[in-house]
């Protein structure tokens with residue numbers, strides 16, 4: 268079930284992405300509304316990371332196109348922000364927490380300009396938002412997984428974009444921090460920013476997201492959470508994983524009688 | 530001890546070369562490309578020979594251009610083998626540099642008999658002859674040792690490159706895809722870095738030789754990384770190591786009557802081993818640094 272958004276911030280048209288000739292995403296076609304918290308759900312290897320990378324031009328689609336803010340990607344790069352999966356970098360890199368978050372400001376800074384006072388203030392404010400103010404001078408190699416994740420989120424905030432793409436930002440983050448960061452993302456969405464999050468937990472996904480994309484090599488569903496999260500579509504997304512599905516039916520049932528959303 | 534001008538010039542030149550190599554080496558190490566630096570410094574050999582053949586002299590601009598082009602070709606071949614042919618990185622590097630190096634050796638043997646290219650010099654360098662290799666202008670004015678001028682120029686360009694592209698180099702070393710998303714030309718920065726490494730290799734080969742350049746690219750940054758986990762101190766320490774290695778290398782070579790470049794690298798190696806013994810146990814990164822050598 269694909270529900271199209273009105274005046275979308277992101278439009279993907281019939282996109283196919285392949286690695287070494289074998290496609291991992293088939294005919295993806297959807298639009299996303301602005302000012303919403305959007306979740307991407309799907310099992311491991313479903314192509315969630317690939318989808319995000321294709322949106323940002325890190326992998327090239329073999330077919331179809333992506334339009335962001337109704338423009339080709341190259342024209343709107345400064346309005347897009349990215350939180351990669353934590354494992355994609357080496358945390359032994361010699362840098363402090365502040366150094367890494369400052370990197371978020373480099374895009375707007377341009378060539379040859381050095382980050383100064385203003386950039387530092389932006390970075391400090393971003394660290395404050397994710398509750399990492401106490402760690403500014405800490406070496407990134409000395410952080411826990413959850414703290415590294417928060418540093419990455421702060422770096423994305425420092426970019427001050429309009430569209431945020433986050434790849435499993437809650438992996439290894441404790442529940443209290445997850446809730447606090449979701450509140451932050453919600454606030455950003457209320458301010459008109461669009462936040463797209465790859466997420467692994469269906470339960471918290473039901474609580475926090477407004478809009479849901481369900482993916483398993485093909486696009487299974489895209490639309491407002493209440494319309495697309497059905498037992499049938501979850502089954503289609505996750506296949507026949509029984510243990511999971513019994514929990515899911517329970518979840519869907521609960522939602523009918525006692526909606527989870529506040 | 531009275532002021533020895535020759536000693537001063539040799540140490541100054543050695544320091545400049547060691548610092549240029551070390552500064553680039555820091556970023557090669559952070560990109561896990563220490564071995565690529567190794568490959569480039571070997572792969573430039575055919576470029577040097579071809580440039581030499583075209584220019585008819587070891588000093589021509591053609592030599593530097595030839596080496597620069599070969600350095601970039603080597604990087605591109607390694608990248609292509611890894612990404613498109615799916616050969617593992619260490620194997621791609623091994624194949625590329627041994628092949629290009631072998632071509633270089635064959636070219637030397639083919640051409641060297643009718644041109645004055647000193648194979649020993651290309652491979653091992655001889656910084657000790659620096660004071661008698663003077664730069665003389667057309668009108669006969671003696672300006673000083675030619676290799677010192679080359680080293681000063683090289684150092685200026687390397688330092689300028691790192692100064693002006695510091696934030697781009699740092700960002701793309703840490704997280705290349707994040708840089709690309711922000712519109713920072715990661716590929717261009719990478720190629721620029723490789724070109725600087727090629728150029729530095731050629732510029733330094735007469736003094737310390739193509740092989741020993743590798744040691745200066747790899748060992749001082751790896752040693753410094755054992756002592757600090759901060760980028761600025763890492764760069765400063767690498768610089769200080771470069772100077773220390775030159776001074777110690779010169780006087781030890783004098784003492785033992787051996788090759789200065791060889792002694793510089795020996796000193797670098799001993800300093801690394803000592804650092805590894807002292808810090809190795811407490812540092813996780815020591816493993817990766819050593820694995821890169």
Ligand SMILES: Nc1ncnc2c1ncn2[C@@H]1O[C@H](COP(=O)(O)OP(=O)(O)O)[C@@H](O)[C@H]1O
Pocket residue numbers: 286287291309310311312313314315316317318
């Ligand atoms: N660089 C790559 N080269 C080849 N195959 C890849 C590459 N990256 C991902 N894949 C494959 O593409 C599929 C989708 O991967 P990915 O997008 O990372 O899934 P997810 O993020 O949903 O777990 C997987 O089968 C994975 O093995």
Ligand SMILES: [Mg+2]
Pocket residue numbers: 315316317352434
């Ligand atoms: Mg993934």
